[in-house]
Amino acid sequence: MFLDRIVATKRQEVASLKEQITIDEMEKTIAGLAPCLGFERALSAGRKRPMGLIAEVKKASPSKGLIREDFEPVRLAKAYEEAGADCLSVLTDAPYFQGSNDYLSRVRQAVGVPLLRKDFTIDPHQIYEARCIGADAILLIAAILTTEQMRQFQSIAQSIGLDVLIEVHDQEELARVLELNPTMIGINNRNLQTFVTDLRTTEQLVGSIPKGTTVVSESGISKPEEIELLRSVGAHAVLVGEHFMRQPDVSEAVHTLMGSYSETGAGKE
Numbered sequence: 112m113f114l115d116r117i118v119a120t121k122r123q124e125v126a127s128l129k130e131q132i133t134i135d136e137m138e139k140t141i142a143g144l145a146p147c148l149g150f151e152r153a154l155s156a157g158r159k160r161p162m163g164l165i166a167e168v169k170k171a172s173p174s175k176g177l178i179r180e181d182f183e184p185v186r187l188a189k190a191y192e193e194a195g196a197d198c199l200s201v202l203t204d205a206p207y208f209q210g211s212n213d214y215l216s217r218v219r220q221a222v223g224v225p226l227l228r229k230d231f232t233i234d235p236h237q238i239y240e241a242r243c244i245g246a247d248a249i250l251l252i253a254a255i256l257t258t259e260q261m262r263q264f265q266s267i268a269q270s271i272g273l274d275v276l277i278e279v280h281d282q283e284e285l286a287r288v289l290e291l292n293p294t295m296i297g298i299n300n301r302n303l304q305t306f307v308t309d310l311r312t313t314e315q316l317v318g319s320i321p322k323g324t325t326v327v328s329e330s331g332i333s334k335p336e337e338i339e340l341l342r343s344v345g346a347h348a349v350l351v352g353e354h355f356m357r358q359p360d361v362s363e364a365v366h367t368l369m370g371s372y373s374e375t376g377a378g379k380e
């Protein structure tokens with residue numbers, strides 16, 4: 112299984128991170144940082160369109176290889192912000208997605224919208240690291256974590272001000288995740304074992320999620336009709352990467368997919 116390979120690589124990365132820095136040291140850095148921007152809020156009450164948007168800064172993926180040649184993370188992030196993306200996601204995994212922590216930190220300096228650190232979180236060290244490099248939210252993937260790990264990671268994240276997006280792609284994962292009363296659930300339309308995307312994944316799972324939880328439909332989204340469909344079944348936001356990365360002008364691509372927006376917010380409490 113491919114996901115197992117990614118996790119094995121991540122374990123080695125975490126081991127070397129632990130040799131470089133302790134949690135105590137990272138906590139000292141965190142004490143001097145500005146508060147996080149509210150990621151979940153930006154997608155719910157604060158969203159700018161009827162459908163919220165997390166626009167992803169993504170250079171490559173294991174299934175597609177290099178996605179964008181002229182990859183300039185800061186320029187892309189500014190274009191997304193200008194086009195009214197509510198939040199951004201920045202891939203930081205290097206071996207499989209050609210991302211980097213440095214991209215996230217540079218994007219943090221350049222934009223004012225909340226940032227998701229998109230990576231494979233398997234250890235508390237990475238949560239502190241995410242905060243230190245400038246993230247406002249982290250991703251927890253149910254497929255690679257036990258319920259207890261998710262509970263522990265969620266509480267660590269909250270204790271340092273980070274929001275948590277918990278990702279599921281089937282009923283079994285969703286049932287485990289609901290035990291944690293999450294504020295935000297991502298439904299990944301891509302099966303991380305086969306890489307096949309199917310928007311019916313969102314349609315099938317969204318009905319089992321309690322009202323009041325912010326639902327993000329993730330992956331394989333590229334058409335305005337899909338946004339409308341996902342909105343009509345109950346998703347509050349979408350996470351879009353590859354489709355935007357393949358357009359020369361990402362700002363225009365956001366407008367074409369998502370429609371126009373108002374700064375005053377279109378979300379409901």
Ligand SMILES: O=P(O)(O)OC[C@@H](O)[C@@H](O)c1c[nH]c2ccccc12
Pocket residue numbers: 167169229230231252278299329330331332350351352353354
């Ligand atoms: O590029 P897409 O198909 O629009 O998908 C974006 C995002 O959902 C995808 O990058 C993603 C979703 N969950 C992940 C977990 C790890 C790495 C990447 C992902």
